[in-house]
Structure formats: C-alpha cells, structure tokens
Amino acid sequence: MYNEDVSSAPEIDWAELRALARAAATRSYAPYSNVTVGASALASDGNTVVGSNVENASYGLTLCAECSLVSDLIRQGGARLVAVSIVAGDGKPIAPCGRCRQLLFEHGGGDLLVDAGDDAAPLKLSELLPGAFGPEDLGIRRNR
Numbered sequence: 001m002y003n004e005d006v007s008s009a010p011e012i013d014w015a016e017l018r019a020l021a022r023a024a025a026t027r028s029y030a031p032y033s034n035v036t037v038g039a040s041a042l043a044s045d046g047n048t049v050v051g052s053n054v055e056n057a058s059y060g061l062t063l064c065a066e067c068s069l070v071s072d073l074i075r076q077g078g079a080r081l082v083a084v085s086i087v088a089g090d091g092k093p094i095a096p097c098g099r100c101r102q103l104l105f106e107h108g109g110g111d112l113l114v115d116a117g118d119d120a121a122p123l124k125l126s127e128l129l130p131g132a133f134g135p136e137d138l139g140i141r142r143n144r
C-alpha cells in the first residue's frame with residue numbers, strides 16, 4: 001500500500017478542500033491555545049477525509065488536525081493521501097508541524113500536495129520534509 005500508484009487520482013478541487021477544512025476548524029477543541037485548526041484531504045480512492053485539532057491540558061497529549069484526518073483516512077479504508085488543505089481558525093492555510101509532516105508522509109508520501117493558499121502553488125510534501133524517513137527505510141536499516 002505504501003507505493004500505491006496515485007497517477008489515476010481524482011482531480012483536486014482546492015476550494016472544496018479548503019471549505020471542508022474551514023468547517024472542520026469550527027469543530028476543534030482548543031480551549032488552551034484558542035488556535036483552531038481543520039484539515040481535509042483527497043484520498044486516492046476519491047474519498048475526502050477531515051480532521052480537527054483536539055487539545056489537552058497536558059499539551060503533549062494534544063492531537064493536531066492532521067492526526068484526526070489520518071484516523072479518518074484509516075477508518076475509511078486507508079487509501080493514500082493525494083492532496084491536503086490545513087487551515088487555522090481564520091480560514092487561511094497553515095503549515096503542518098514537523099510531527100504531522102512525518103505522519104502525512106507515512107500516508108501520502110513525498111508527492112502529497114499541500115495547499116499553500118490561493119496565491120501560491122501547492123507544495124509537494126517532499127519540499128516541506130526533505131530526506132524523510134519512511135516505511136521503506138525500516139526494511140533496509142534493520143540489524144541482521
């Protein structure tokens with residue numbers, strides 16, 4: 001599944017992905033930072049998935065919107081992520097944190113397109129996470 005061919009993936013409607021991410025941000029639980037975040041993505045099977053951030057009084061236990069997005073992806077069958085839009089409560093794109101870049105890489109790879117807003121072309125995740133460590137590294141790096 002990691003190397004699934006996404007060349008036949010559906011066309012990306014960035015406006016729809018942003019709208020879904022904005023709606024997801026309104027369902028965030030962010031009583032501590034007051035920074036709501038929503039995410040939506042197009043999967044290779046044509047489905048869309050969404051997620052919202054869920055904070056915790058112990059900040060280390062906070063779940064980013066991308067975490068719940070990947071949970072939704074797995075719940076729907078685990079296709080590959082093709083394109084993702086992540087927005088803050090103001091409705092504007094926000095970059096995924098480092099942990100979430102790794103999480104997105106696991107489920108979309110370096111070719112995953114990340115929304116950069118109306119005024120910029122989407123970025124490939126490989127541009128945001130160069131030299132990423134992925135599942136294929138495990139097989140070749142294990143002690144024999």
